[in-house]
Amino acid sequence: MPQMCHYxxxxxxxxxxxxxxxxxxxxQFVHLxxxxxxxxxxxxxxxxxxxLNRLSDSRPDLSNEIRNVLxxxxxxxEIARTKAGSSPLPVDFDSRLELLKRENAPSVGVHPVWSPxxxxxxxxxxxxxERSDELSLAGLSPxxxxxxxxxxxxxxxxxxxxxxxxxxxxxxxxxLSSVMSSFLGKTGSNIRVVLDFARRQPSVLLLxxxxxxxxxxxxTAEVGELKRLVTVLIQAIDEWxxxxxxxxxxxxxxxxxxxxxxxxxxxxxxxxxxxxxxEELLNDLLGESVTSAMIxxxxxxxxxxxxADITREVLRAKRHAVxxxxxxSALITNLSVKKERGTLKDRLVxxxxxxxxxxxxxxxxxxxxxxxQTLAKYRVQE
Ligand SMILES: Nc1ncnc2c1ncn2[C@@H]1O[C@H](COP(=O)(O)OP(=O)(O)OP(=O)(O)O)[C@@H](O)[C@H]1O
Ligand SMILES: [Mg+2]
Numbered sequence: 001m002p003q004m005c006h007y008x009x010x011x012x013x014x015x016x017x018x019x020x021x022x023x024x025x026x027x028q029f030v031h032l033x034x035x036x037x038x039x040x041x042x043x044x045x046x047x048x049x050x051x052l053n054r055l056s057d058s059r060p061d062l063s064n065e066i067r068n069v070l071x072x073x074x075x076x077x078e079i080a081r082t083k084a085g086s087s088p089l090p091v092d093f094d095s096r097l098e099l100l101k102r103e104n105a106p107s108v109g110v111h112p113v114w115s116p117x118x119x120x121x122x123x124x125x126x127x128x129x130e131r132s133d134e135l136s137l138a139g140l141s142p143x144x145x146x147x148x149x150x151x152x153x154x155x156x157x158x159x160x161x162x163x164x165x166x167x168x169x170x171x172x173x174x175x176l177s178s179v180m181s182s183f184l185g186k187t188g189s190n191i192r193v194v195l196d197f198a199r200r201q202p203s204v205l206l207l208x209x210x211x212x213x214x215x216x217x218x219x220t221a222e223v224g225e226l227k228r229l230v231t232v233l234i235q236a237i238d239e240w241x242x243x244x245x246x247x248x249x250x251x252x253x254x255x256x257x258x259x260x261x262x263x264x265x266x267x268x269x270x271x272x273x274x275x276x277x278x279e280e281l282l283n284d285l286l287g288e289s290v291t292s293a294m295i296x297x298x299x300x301x302x303x304x305x306x307x308a309d310i311t312r313e314v315l316r317a318k319r320h321a322v323x324x325x326x327x328x329s330a331l332i333t334n335l336s337v338k339k340e341r342g343t344l345k346d347r348l349v350x351x352x353x354x355x356x357x358x359x360x361x362x363x364x365x366x367x368x369x370x371x372x373q374t375l376a377k378y379r380v381q382e
Contacts, residue, residue: 025054035136042243043141045070046133090193093186099179099194106164106171106204111284112155113277113307121268122159125245126166132242143265145237145246147210149253150270153308156249157208159268163245164204172198177209188229195236202243210248211255230257237263273307275299281307285314289327294353300346344370348378 028051035043048066055063089098114122128135128142135142148156157173164171174194180187198205213229237260240246248264250256261267273281278299286295302310321327347368354364365372 025051031137031139034139043132043136045073046136050133090190090197092190099174099190100197101173101175103161103164103171103173106161108158108162108165110158110311111281112158112162113273113281113284114155114159115271115274115277118155118159118268118270121266122163125163125266129167141242144240144242144244145248145264146266146268147253147261147264148247148249148268148270150251151272151306152251153306154270154272155307156270157206159270160204160206160247160249163247167204167245169245170201170203171206172203173206173208174198175208176212180212185225188225188232191229192232195232199236199241199244204245204247207246207248210250211252230260234260234263272304273310275303278302278305278310281310282314285311285318291353293349297346297349297353300343301350351375351378 028047032044032047032051035047048070052063052066052070055066089100089102091098125143125146132142148159150156160173161171172194174191176191179190179194195205213226213233237246253261276299279295282290282295282299282302347370351364351368351370354367359367361372361375364370365375368375
């Protein structure tokens with residue numbers, strides 16, 4: 001009798017599972033329809049794969065059919081992608097100049113140094129895309145738009161390129177400061193053409209110098225035209241397809257219309273590098289050629305400078321060192337450090353290093369910003 005009972009229980013359980021699966025499949029169908037109607041091709045693909053796996057035992061015929069549909073669609077989108085990668089870029093109607101820059105296989109070429117907050121934000125953007133099927137089951141899509149904010153040279157353009165590289169997407173760049181023509185009507189139609197072009201292909205679109213539009217707001221004669229332009233941009237941000245990524249970069253966030261700010265899924269603020277981050281940057285730029293004590297002391301003196309300025313100065317010094325045959329001393333004497341920066345300890349380390357390379361006390365005083373008396377006082381104590 002107990003055995004009979006067990007058998008009945010198992011049967012009931014199987015029945016319940018079957019009903020649950022059917023209900024689940026029906027829910028999946030509703031979800032699939034919602035995704036398809038919203039044009040979220042990537043999510044439709046992921047969900048179809050999931051359904052295909054579920055059906056493989058109970059309905060192998062349907063499962064195979066879905067597999068074939070997915071294969072055909074992958075081939076078709078590959079062809080479309082190849083075509084898009086070589087399709088002509090939109091041009092300005094009058095000048096015939098290209099409005100966009102396209103990098104099909106973007107590469108950053110340097111080791112990016114991010115603050116922990118920036119790194120976290122950028123990596124979250126990637127994670128959301130990697131795990132978009134989980135988001136999609138919760139009715140969500142990955143972030144589609146991001147605004148990068150910060151002073152020049154802190155890696156905003158680099159971040160857009162890095163994202164495109166990590167996502168294996170072409171990078172399309174529209175420099176808004178160069179597309180702003182003296183006729184706003186023409187600017188508007190150029191921007192519309194670019195947005196339509198970028199929307200049609202899976203890519204990362206970078207709207208660089210995003211504040212260029214806002215700067216025109218004081219021109220009252222064109223208020224109406226500018227409003228239309230802002231509306232076009234707001235719509236583009238709102239409706240950007242989930243398999244693309246819209247990145248905007250600005251040095252002047254305060255000039256942006258708050259209505260635009262609010263539209264972005266994420267806003268990332270880029271800070272000046274800290275001493276530790278400068279050390280990381282210098283380690284990468286200088287490698288083994290410099291002692292770590294030296295890198296630490298230079299880093300402290302360079303605090304307050306942007307990644308771009310530091311990179312430029314180090315490369316200039318390295319070039320100089322190669323052409324003149326000089327080594328570290330050349331590098332140091334060519335770095336235009338800010339005299340008021342760096343702790344006394346770091347500047348004394350630098351002074352000692354310069355002295356060991358045979359620099360005169362006058363030169364050392366100039367490079368470290370320490371007076372000859374201070375140098376002499378600490379030299380006695382060494
Ligand atoms: N975070 C970083 N890590 C490593 N190198 C960097 C970083 N930021 C900038 N650089 C160096 O500086 C160069 C210029 O940086 P980038 O063009 O990304 O700055 P930006 O923030 O876009 O400046 P702008 O506001 O002037 O456009 C980069 O190509 C790179 O060599
Ligand atoms: Mg830039």
